[in-house]
Amino acid sequence: MTMGMLQRYFLKVGNSYYSSKEIERDLRDHHQTEKYYSISRFGIGFLSCFLNGDYAEVSTLYFDSDKNRREEETTNSNMNKHYGLRLQVTGLSGYYTLLNQSQNHFTNEPMPNPGDFVTETSYQQERNGYRKNAGTSIAIRLNPGKLGTLNLKNTVEKYLCGSRVPVYYNNERIGQTYEEIMEVAHAVAGEKVYELTDELKEQFDQIFPEASGQYPKIVITTIPLDTKEDYILQGVSGVLVKYDVRFEKTSCWKVKDLKYSVSGEFEGYGRSFQMELFIDNVDSSYEWERLKEEYDEHSVEELVKAFENCDVCPKSEGTLGEVWSPFHESYSLFEAWKSYHDYTQERCMHVFLEECGIPDIICPEIGFPGEFIKCVYQGVYAGKINEYGMQAPYMGIFFMENAWKPTTQASRITVTQLPIEVSLFIWSVVNKYNLSKLLRGQRAYASRVNFTKGDWKKIENTPLQQWTMENLKNYFEKRIDFLKKPSLENRYICHRYIDTDDNAELLLLNMYQDAYLQEHNLMEIDYEKGQAISFLEKEKNESDEILDLFPPMRFCKAMNDKSRRFLCSAEPDYRKGITLDHPFMIWIMKNAVLMNKYYQRQFKQIIDCLCCKMATVIIFEANAIHQQLISLPEHHGVDVYNFPQLSSDDFWYMEDDETSI
Known part of the structure; x- marks a missing residue:
């Protein structure tokens, strides 16, 4: 200064x-x-x-x-x-x-x-x-x-991540700078294989003697996102890391007639990341714990002796005689047999990654549970994207600067909103590298009204649009092919391509493509052919500015009069489009501007219902809103008296058309 x-x-x-x-x-x-x-x-x-x-x-x-x-x-x-x-x-x-x-x-x-x-x-x-x-x-x-x-030091350690300058507390260095994090990421970029130390191998042999010598290898794949290939938004970069446990050969053994093996997965533990090795196929040991609590010690001991004397699970209860009589009303024979052996086989081993010389790139200073995508703004932790924790073999951290400021909870636990460009980049790059599990449990964007079609126009003709289209070309082509075909031919993959709340991994990508299709195509839906959609390229001077008030919703014209009867599919999981020339949507479009201005809550409620609610909910909510509007003393020009009443006849039911397709 x-x-x-x-x-x-x-x-x-x-x-x-x-x-x-x-x-x-x-x-x-x-x-x-x-x-x-x-x-x-x-x-x-x-x-x-x-x-x-x-x-x-x-x-x-x-x-x-x-x-x-x-x-x-x-x-x-x-x-x-x-x-x-x-x-x-x-x-x-x-x-x-x-x-x-x-x-x-x-x-x-x-x-x-x-x-x-x-x-x-x-x-x-x-x-x-x-x-x-x-x-x-x-x-x-x-x-x-x-x-x-x-505790100021602990607080700084908790929130500081990727600062541009070194930070010290009483001459003690705290955290890593952005340059240091990225330097480590580039040093281990690509796939690296790490082995257990001699001490850990000895521990492995003691815990899993049946698999002695068959040691797992830890495979870490690191993807820095500041490279020329992926640094597409100035001021947005980060690191993606994939963790994998590999055995050169399956470590399998038999106990009686049951098979067991060693498996592994990764999980967060405090401020570190660790590998947990455990016995696979052990899924009912808790049942034996419950059995021991419910029955007297002598009866349980007699059952154990009987099981130990059998080479396989007894085929009939009579084989065990009176030993089985206390348990026969509450447990099946095989259930008790398996739960006992699962109980005897249950073991695990925890390996902290640093013990094997593996760098913890994703800021170990940040100690919130269940974080698999961390967001950092200007060197300060902003929150996690995924709403609840889950075991996943992937982690990611995104650094944002300048205009790319996230909206976060006061506690900085969860990011509630990202700029639309950053949102699309994160969803695109995660799917590009087949790490979509990172986005599971992510609900911050489940409400489509966060981004309107007008918001998505910011991405038109930008390097981000070109990069997204190139890297996810195959996915977008498969999705268009799905939309063109009858739903019944694809009913088991509908969930992947229809943007429902539970489909967080692909939700933003689907919304982006829908915005693009809506902007550049006229879409027609044919309910007689199982909601098959046809696409016609728009004339350059054609504009639907009113649609900018809505999120991308795949608005379609009806292919014929019969299709015009239906507003949409009754089930959101199979809802390919919304019929634009259905009487209900005609009314909505005529009154959209005034509804959005004076009755925004009701307007967004209708949008949310059309996007992801069952027909019964849409009918109830729409008709309730109709009554609300009529009861108001001032309508501000909204044509409330011609608000169409909805019934089940306004919705297409997949089961009704199964025989016709």
Whole structure:
């Protein structure tokens, strides 16, 4: 900062340089055409230093010496004159001291900094106590009395991830910078195979003696997303990681007539990621635990002895005689047989990845449970995308900057909204690398009304659109082929291509393609042929601006009069399109602008029903909204009295047409 900037903005509460006209002039003077996005919004950020501190010191030097001279109003033309500033602030209600290098103010001591800061010493960073290089440093003295029960170090470790500069706490380094994370990712990019250490192999042999010597290998596939191939949005990058457990040969053995083997999967544990090895096909040991709790010890012991004397599961209850009589009403013979042997075989082994020398790229500092896609904005954790945790062999982290700011819960547990461009990129790149399980359980985008067709127009004719179309060409072609064919020929794959709430892995891709199809095609739906849709290319001057109020919904004209009777399929899982010239949709389109303006809640409720609700729900909700609107004293021009009443006759039922297709 210059002296003037420090006085105009930094020392004035509520004034932000980054929202001023001055930054626009400065960028223009230095031929910077791109908009600058800062984290500053209200001009009060510096005050937060005194939430937990009682003293702050600032050392700053502006990069443009010409502006420095103008701000100082000096006639000194000496190009070697230095313009560093040192500001010392004692609390919010205390005093401040401002030292100016150009006025030859003497500094008593160098700027406080971590003792091991990179490789530079304080002397190399400063000249007579002032900065040598352009930039700003801030040091805060914490007041333990203000911290209360807050553990500041743990809090910083929890939320800091991929910062642009190193962060220290009492000379101790915290977290990794963005460059460090990406450097590790590139160092291990591609598929890498890791083996258990000798100590872990010995432990494996002890826990799984039946599979002794048949050690698993850990295969890690790392995909940095800052490469030329995938860095398609300026300011959005990240890393995807796939974990796999491989055995050179299946480690199988038999216990009586039951087969068992060792298997493995990955899971988060605290702030680390670990591999769990366990006995496969053990799925009912808990039943034996329950049996032991329900029956007396002597009866259970007798049953165990009987089982141990059998080579296979007894074919009849009579084989066990009186031993089985206490259990026969509650358990089947095979159920008890298998649960007992599952109970005796149940074992597991946990291996932390760092024990095998595997780098934990996805920020181990972030310790929230169930996170498989993490979002970071400007070096600070913003939240996870998936709503609930699940065991998955994949993880991902996305770094966002500048305009790509996510909306998150106050707790920073879950991201509730991403810019539409970032959303499409994440869904596309995850599916491009066949890691769609990462998106399971993701509900933040389940409501289609988040993005309207008008929102999707932002992606038209952009590099992101071209990149998405190229990388997911096969999927989009298969989906169009599905939409063209009768539903009954594809009823078992409908769920994949119809964007229902539970289909989170493909929801955004389906919405994007629907927006594209709606923008460039006229679609006609034929219910006589099982909702088969035909596509006709639109004329360039044809525009349906009213559809921009809706999310992409595959609006279709009816192919014939019979098809015009149906609003849509009764079941959302098979709903290929919405009939645009059905009486209900004709009314909606005529009143959409006013409904969206004056009755937005009801308008969105109708949209949500048409997108993903059963016919019975649509009928109930639409007719209830009709009654609500009629009861209002003012209708604001909405034609409420001609609002069409819906019934089951307005919906197409797949079962009714099975014999005709």
